[in-house]
Amino acid sequence: MAEYLLYAVLNIGFITAISPLLLGAIKKVKALSQGRVGPPLLQGYYNLAKLLKKEIIYSQNTSFIMRLAPYLNIGFLLAAAAMVPVVFLPSAEGAPGNVILFLYLLVSAKFFMALAGLDAGSTFGGMGSSREMSLSAIIEPVTITSAAALAFVLKTTDIPEMFAAVLGASLAQYPTLILIGMSLFIVLIVETARIPVDNPETHLELTMIHEAMLLEQTGPKLALMELSYGVKQTVLMAILINIIFPWGLAAEATLPAIAVSMLSFGLKALALAAVIGVFESLMAKIRLFRLPSFFMLALFFSFVTIVFELLA
Amino acid sequence: MNELIIGDDFIKILLVLVLGSAALIITQRSLVSLFSIYAAQSAILAAVALALFTREGTASLLFMAVLTVASKVIIIPFFLRRLLAVMPIKRDLEFHYLTPIGSIILSTGLFFVVYQAFSALSPALEVSRLFILGAVIGVSLALMGMMVIMSRRKVITKIIGYLSMENGVLLFSMFIAEMPFIIEVLIIIDLLMIIVLSAVLAFGIDSSVEAFHKRLNQLGLDFED
Numbered sequence: 001m002a003e004y005l006l007y008a009v010l011n012i013g014f015i016t017a018i019s020p021l022l023l024g025a026i027k028k029v030k031a032l033s034q035g036r037v038g039p040p041l042l043q044g045y046y047n048l049a050k051l052l053k054k055e056i057i058y059s060q061n062t063s064f065i066m067r068l069a070p071y072l073n074i075g076f077l078l079a080a081a082a083m084v085p086v087v088f089l090p091s092a093e094g095a096p097g098n099v100i101l102f103l104y105l106l107v108s109a110k111f112f113m114a115l116a117g118l119d120a121g122s123t124f125g126g127m128g129s130s131r132e133m134s135l136s137a138i139i140e141p142v143t144i145t146s147a148a149a150l151a152f153v154l155k156t157t158d159i160p161e162m163f164a165a166v167l168g169a170s171l172a173q174y175p176t177l178i179l180i181g182m183s184l185f186i187v188l189i190v191e192t193a194r195i196p197v198d199n200p201e202t203h204l205e206l207t208m209i210h211e212a213m214l215l216e217q218t219g220p221k222l223a224l225m226e227l228s229y230g231v232k233q234t235v236l237m238a239i240l241i242n243i244i245f246p247w248g249l250a251a252e253a254t255l256p257a258i259a260v261s262m263l264s265f266g267l268k269a270l271a272l273a274a275v276i277g278v279f280e281s282l283m284a285k286i287r288l289f290r291l292p293s294f295f296m297l298a299l300f301f302s303f304v305t306i307v308f309e310l311l312a
Numbered sequence: 313m314n315e316l317i318i319g320d321d322f323i324k325i326l327l328v329l330v331l332g333s334a335a336l337i338i339t340q341r342s343l344v345s346l347f348s349i350y351a352a353q354s355a356i357l358a359a360v361a362l363a364l365f366t367r368e369g370t371a372s373l374l375f376m377a378v379l380t381v382a383s384k385v386i387i388i389p390f391f392l393r394r395l396l397a398v399m400p401i402k403r404d405l406e407f408h409y410l411t412p413i414g415s416i417i418l419s420t421g422l423f424f425v426v427y428q429a430f431s432a433l434s435p436a437l438e439v440s441r442l443f444i445l446g447a448v449i450g451v452s453l454a455l456m457g458m459m460v461i462m463s464r465r466k467v468i469t470k471i472i473g474y475l476s477m478e479n480g481v482l483l484f485s486m487f488i489a490e491m492p493f494i495i496e497v498l499i500i501i502d503l504l505m506i507i508v509l510s511a512v513l514a515f516g517i518d519s520s521v522e523a524f525h526k527r528l529n530q531l532g533l534d535f536e537d
Contacts, residue, residue: 300420
């Protein structure tokens with residue numbers, strides 16, 4: 001129990017702490033690849049500090065949903081963060097990590113964010129929520145199929161057990177993980193509302209999905225929403241990283257092992273952030289109605305993984 | 313024994329990559345990317361042939377790998393890129409019957425049907441599971457290539473469909489049919505001819521004789537009048 005408590009505190013703390021850095025890294029890589037200098041790497045932290053000092057203003061039309069949503073959102077995502085080991089692998093008993101529960105937590109966070117977007121009754125918020133929910137309806141089966149393929153290949157629905165399975169094996173033993181990796185990358189791009197699905201840097205009516213839902217949030221509440229976005233991204237990145245490149249993840253809770261684990265995760269996450277930044281710079285935003293073909297690629301890879309496993 | 317297992321895993325990884333490239337060929341719209349993906353797919357096939365050669369020791373597999381690299385990784389993509397340089401279009405945005413989403417869904421179905429068919433056949437074929445896997449992916453790749461030919465409107469993309477289909481046949485022959493090497497050489501020559509002919513057709517179909525000659529000169533295919 002004590003070990004699990006240590007794990008939960010360290011894991012959630014580390015994921016929360018590194019999230020703004022990864023957001024900053026993606027922005028920096030994007031800026032550099034486009035020939036701009038870009039904001040400093042630590043800009044994410046400065047933004048959060050600035051927002052936390054500001055006052056909160058609500059529209060008169062809002063209800064308790066608006067006030068509650070940021071807490072619920074970050075709460076669900078931190079609970080999800082506890083299920084994805086990045087500091088060390090907790091022992092099997094007593095550590096929750098079911099992938100289905102994990103997906104439900106992510107969806108619950110999204111649900112409350114969409115509800116808050118609708119709550120103020122502004123046109124932008126409603127539009128953002130409507131777009132988010134339409135996309136979710138299409139991407140959800142793809143996410144579930146990817147998780148199912150992952151569970152099928154690694155013979156478990158428990159996320160720490162999945163990590164333990166790949167940690168003890170090489171990629172050669174699970175060749176289909178390459179295909180799952182591609183699916184997970186697409187899911188990561190879609191779930192974190194990045195190009196080609198959404199453009200996280202603009203506030204234009206044509207492109208806004210995620211930002212539109214946050215327009216009515218102010219001050220520390222907005223900081224919480226921004227932080228929860230970062231946490232969600234880090235958690236999804238952590239799954240992709242620890243499934244495909246598990247090296248460095250500690251199997252037991254000793255101080256040097258945890259330090260190595262944190263360092264290696266930090267480096268791998270920065271590398272993935274660079275890949276996402278370059279990927280975003282290379283792509284143009286896809287038209288909303290053409291997005292399903294992007295998702296279908298992930299569905300195809302997941303499905304093919306299952307058939308491949310049946311044959312191999 | 314251990315070495316053999318590593319070899320199998322390596323082939324499986326390559327087969328996974330072949331499937332990934334097939335999916336990208338179906339969905340990709342930019343012609344430059346299509347040619348690069350085709351070249352990459354052919355390179356992966358050459359690697360499969362090499363891996364099988366180290367395992368089986370059949371010399372024709374080695375020749376096949378060399379021939380594939382020379383023709384499909386270097387010559388054909390080079391020719392296609394030169395073609396693209398003088399062509400007015402850079403992207404293929406027109407589709408018949410099926411959009412990329414429809415094609416991807418259909419190819420998922422195709423893959424499943426081929427898998428079902430081969431699972432039923434596998435006791436009769438008496439080969440190892442790896443070979444059945446290679447055969448299933450080979451036939452699926454051929455069918456996906458056929459789908460590209462059916463669903464794209466532009467001749468240049470249809471060529472990629474043909475080429476990808478031939479890659480599927482090659483994969484199938486490597487794992488199950490053991491096609492004689494001479495047939496493979498003849499197929500490659502056919503492919504080159506198809507490419508030259510379809511390039512000429514793709515160019516000449518909408519131009520007068522004089523304009524056609526001028527265009528061929530741009531391609532470097534000079535004619536004596």
